[in-house]
Amino acid sequence: SQQGEEDPQALSIQEGENATMNCSYKTSINNLQWYRQNSGRGLVHLILIRSNEREKHSGRLRVTLDTSKKSSSLLITASRAADTASYFCSYGQNFVFGPGTRLSVLP
Amino acid sequence: SQTIHQWPATLVQPVGSPLSLECTVEGTSNPNLYWYRQAAGRGLQLLFYSVGIGQISSEVPQNLSASRPQDRQFILSSKKLLLSDSGFYLCAWSVGVTYEQYFGPGTRLTVT
Known part of the structure; x- marks a missing residue:
């Protein structure tokens, strides 16, 4: 199976803290993407990082990519209750999605 | 701007009944279109x-089929639903195979 893994599976933090989620993948990639899904809704694209990039920022989001380790991380700084959602990484030609990390940000 | 529609939002169907879920995209031409299923609390398949x-193109053998009768219309069908077909179905589009995807709001299907 090409499916990668996100860890942790679930993460609970206090508002204002930083949240870090990791994604490991198994194939060579052109890019890797992170998505957010609020409960019962569709996925929303957050950020895309290309295979020749090592780090990318978007607002409070920071994504890193280590192609030698086939891994990526998503850091959300100064988290808010509204960040509560599931986060997925996606990669590969057929958009393989990992099982996701469920983030809960407690007020 | 581009918009993706899915309907219905929720659906409850008995085992053995047919299924038709529709997805349409506006504001773009010749998109790549995708159907995903998500089991409760899980990732996307x-x-x-x-x-x-x-x-x-079909990724997994299953009781479902898909058709694309028009450039921006994608339909997911089944002739006879199984209990295992229950789930959250998501349609998505992208410009190309290496670009980000844009998802519809999803259809929650419960087969009883």
Whole structure:
């Protein structure tokens, strides 16, 4: 199976803290993407990082990519209750999605 | 701007009944289209994708089929639903195979 893994599976933090989620993948990639899904809704694209990039920022989001380790991380700084959602990484030609990390940000 | 529609939002169907879920995209031409299924609390499983009218690729053997009768219309069907077909079905589009995807709001299907 090409499916990668996100860890942790679930993460609970206090508002204002930083949240870090990791994604490991198994194939060579052109890019890797992170998505957010609020409960019962569709996925929303957050950020895309290309295979020749090592780090990318978007607002409070920071994504890193280590192609030698086939891994990526998503850091959300100064988290808010509204960040509560599931986060997925996606990669590969057929958009393989990992099982996701469920983030809960407690007020 | 581009918009993706899915309907219905929720559906409860008995085992053995047929299924038709529709997805349409506005504001773009010749999109790649995708159908995913998501089990409760799980990741997404790619079911079908299409790079053009009448071109359908299936990722997993299953009780479902897909069709693309028009450039921006993607339909997911079944002749006879199984209990295991229950789930959250998501349609998505992308410009190309290496670009970000844009998802519809999803259809929650419960087969009873």
